[in-house]
Amino acid sequence: MLKLGIIGTGWISAQFVDAAHQTNRYAVTAIYSRHQETAADFAQQIKTSAALYTDLDDFFAADFDVVYIASPNSFHAQQAVMALAAGKSAIVEKPLVTHPQQLDALRDALADHPDLFLFEAARHLYEDNFAVIDNFVHQHPISGATLSYKKYSSKFDAYIDGKNPNVFSAKFAGGALMDLGVYLVYAAVKWFGMPDIATYRAHLLDSGVDGDGVMQLQYPQFAVNLITGKTSNSYLASEIYTDKDTLVFDPVGDLKSVTLVSGDAEQNLSRPVLPNPMVAEAEAFGQAIENHDRDFFTKQFALAQQVHTVMGTLRQSAGIIFAGDPE
Numbered sequence: 530m531l532k533l534g535i536i537g538t539g540w541i542s543a544q545f546v547d548a549a550h551q552t553n554r555y556a557v558t559a560i561y562s563r564h565q566e567t568a569a570d571f572a573q574q575i576k577t578s579a580a581l582y583t584d585l586d587d588f589f590a591a592d593f594d595v596v597y598i599a600s601p602n603s604f605h606a607q608q609a610v611m612a613l614a615a616g617k618s619a620i621v622e623k624p625l626v627t628h629p630q631q632l633d634a635l636r637d638a639l640a641d642h643p644d645l646f647l648f649e650a651a652r653h654l655y656e657d658n659f660a661v662i663d664n665f666v667h668q669h670p671i672s673g674a675t676l677s678y679k680k681y682s683s684k685f686d687a688y689i690d691g692k693n694p695n696v697f698s699a700k701f702a703g704g705a706l707m708d709l710g711v712y713l714v715y716a717a718v719k720w721f722g723m724p725d726i727a728t729y730r731a732h733l734l735d736s737g738v739d740g741d742g743v744m745q746l747q748y749p750q751f752a753v754n755l756i757t758g759k760t761s762n763s764y765l766a767s768e769i770y771t772d773k774d775t776l777v778f779d780p781v782g783d784l785k786s787v788t789l790v791s792g793d794a795e796q797n798l799s800r801p802v803l804p805n806p807m808v809a810e811a812e813a814f815g816q817a818i819e820n821h822d823r824d825f826f827t828k829q830f831a832l833a834q835q836v837h838t839v840m841g842t843l844r845q846s847a848g849i850i851f852a853g854d855p856e
């Protein structure tokens with residue numbers, strides 16, 4: 530059983546803990562919050578008697594093996610480095626980094642602790658329907674794709690009211706690309722590889738982050754268009770083109786149905802979806818850590834580095850600047 534520490538007391542942490550418990554591989558033993566009362570409320574919510582911390586150094590000195598980090602984006606990389614330095618493995622919410630240069634510190638920390646694991650919680654990567662598409666792509670000649678993931682954010686009303694929620698703040702590295710676009714970039718890089726050219730035309734909000742936009746990834750033989758946003762809802766299907774056939778599926782972060790359309794014929798390739806979409810990743814990470822599966826880690830970390838290299842190019846092309854960016 531892995532002892533699990535938690536940073537971040539929002540709904541996503543509760544959902545991850547539920548997923549972790551479903552795998553029977555983890556037990557929560559430590560919780561960090563900026564406020565004792567919030568930590569206590571969270572502990573009550575997830576029904577644990579874990580130790581509570583309001584000091585990050587004390588938290589990282591506590592008794593646990595792996596930390597789940599679901600703080601605002603701008604804290605992810607530095608908290609992951611702290612975790613590794615403290616001898617803990619880390620499961621970090623997406624985006625693992627907000628600037629590709631932050632990967633250097635993570636690589637250094639991992640080199641100093643070659644027995645530890647670092648995973649980015651890109652949950653869709655571990656879902657069965659993602660694997661269905663992955664298998665399809667690697668067995669068919671591809672002539673292009675359009676992938677979408679665009680949802681009206683529950684925090685956008687607060688943004689309009691001038692409350693400056695973290696997810697729309699340049700200080701906390703928010704915006705559509707970092708929040709939802711990263712799912713699309715993960716899918717594109719996993720399915721099609723590294724693009725030759727990556728561009729992002731984004732509509733920037735007054736806060737400096739992107740509200741929505743369209744990315745294009747160019748490959749030698751085809752182009753992939755990625756549509757993202759947090760200021761409106763899109764019901765566009767995602768599509769991958771192969772000869773005269775088209776694979777049609779849901780927004781990439783919410784993959785429930787996958788259909789192969791060949792003229793008038795339709796073949797349903799969908800696999801059942803788990804009620805908690807974080808169970809598959811919790812299982813994959815827990816299994817890898819418990820079994821010391823370095824090959825799995827190496828593969829996933831290589832992919833994360835590719836994804837965040839592309840993310841950096843896209844961000845630069847859209848002119849999105851965060852408070853903590855390197856000079």
Ligand SMILES: NC(=O)c1ccc[n+]([C@@H]2O[C@H](COP(=O)([O-])OP(=O)(O)OC[C@H]3O[C@@H](n4cnc5c(N)ncnc54)[C@H](OP(=O)(O)O)[C@@H]3O)[C@@H](O)[C@H]2O)c1
Nearest residue numbers: 537538539541562563564567599600601602622623624695
């Ligand atoms: N995988 C998914 O499906 C999914 C879904 C949603 C979110 N996420 C990811 O999860 C992460 C957290 O998202 P969220 O919406 O929960 O973010 P959030 O509400 O902005 O912050 C998360 C937690 O960080 C702490 N926090 C808030 N503001 C802070 C500040 N100014 N300084 C330091 N700590 C602060 C809070 O915990 P305390 O008050 O206890 O300190 C809060 O519960 C993000 O990186 C997001 O991308 C993933």
